Ligand SMILES: *[C@@H]1O[C@H](CO)[C@@H](O)[C@H](O)[C@H]1NC(C)=O
């Protein structure tokens with residue numbers, strides 16, 4: 001019997017002078033956009049909303065055989081190109097190296113942490129007016145010195161922000177413009193850090209600065225604005241806000257596919273990531289508004305979603321930030337393009353049998369016993385497995 005296993009574990013355009021931007025903001029930003037809008041330059045990092053990609057490196061694309069445990073269709077570079085400003089991943093130890101793995105390295109190994117950080121570095125070099133946040137889930141308790149070594153290997157430490165103290169308030173964070181001018185445009189939060197050694201000052205302990213809503217949600221009616229972590233502010237909105245922590249809205253949905261396997265719910269993604277106009281109280285747009293108006297009296301600083309391009313989630317973030325004309329964003333590649341098809345069929349076609357499952361079925365047919373890792377890899381496609389009818393190109 002398989003034990004329940006959760007697979008959640010995320011160019012500047014010259015601004016035409018006809019656009020009416022108040023002179024102060026215009027001057028501060030030299031007419032340039034910060035995080036896709038000149039309107040955001042003069043605002044505190046903590047007071048705007050940043051779109052986050054849950055498990056950024058864990059992809060449902062050709063590189064993983066279209067694994068149904070992937071949380072994103074597009075890689076970190078495309079995420080950032082398209083407006084995502086918080087990227088997240090889980091760190092696990094694999095053969096003496098620190099890797100980004102989904103739950104376990106036998107399930108989905110997205111490679112070395114330093115290589116992913118280098119991808120982020122290359123993007124930041126190409127986009128010098130953007131503030132990027134990295135959230136690391138330190139699943140195997142990597143010592144801070146080891147994490148530091150990964151950032152050094154990617155030549156990123158000098159771009160990191162070092163908070164003046166742990167007692168920041170929502171409005172005491174620097175403005176985007178200040179972070180950009182100081183060349184400290186990379187914000188790094190980690191959960192958790194072993195208490196045995198002192199981390200380098202840029203490795204911010206997430207829950208000293210942030211409170212998060214619940215994340216292992218499989219029923220949309222269970223989305224909540226209540227603080228879930230850290231425990232000091234659990235279910236206590238007032239305590240969470242007065243502590244100065246930044247609100248972090250987890251808004252991704254799992255699917256219980258049977259046998260206790262939970263994978264990202266792709267069938268409901270349009271609603272889950274949809275703007276307020278998508279209908280239903282559980283869309284990202286409606287839910288963020290609800291938290292803001294009825295519970296927090298302010299907007300979320302971070303919103304974390306699966307399949308960030310769906311919804312599209314960025315519409316909700318732009319609406320919260322009052323941005324109606326984002327600049328410098330690129331559209332995601334066409335998901336129907338040949339490059340993103342598998343077996344000649346679009347990757348998100350419902351009921352599509354993913355590569356990993358076909359391989360697994362072959363193993364079972366040929367009499368070999370798949371490992372737990374193999375079973376988990378294809379988690380979420382059990383109905384099709386039991387129902388037969390495998391059709392993989
Ligand atoms: C990201 O994905 C695009 C489109 O598939 C691809 O062209 C690019 O090489 C990828 N970048 C990285 C760093 O993997």
Ligand SMILES: *[C@@H]1O[C@H](CO)[C@@H](O)[C@H](O)[C@H]1NC(C)=O
Nearest residue numbers: 214216217218219221222223
């Ligand atoms: C989800 O909501 C249902 C009622 O709608 C409740 O019974 C259940 O305990 C909730 N689950 C969690 C994990 O909060």
Ligand SMILES: *[C@@H]1O[C@H](CO)[C@@H](O)[C@H](O)[C@H]1NC(C)=O
Nearest residue numbers: 269270271278309310311335
């Ligand atoms: C869901 O999104 C896809 C494209 O991402 C679109 O083709 C489809 O019509 C949407 N469905 C609904 C119900 O909005």
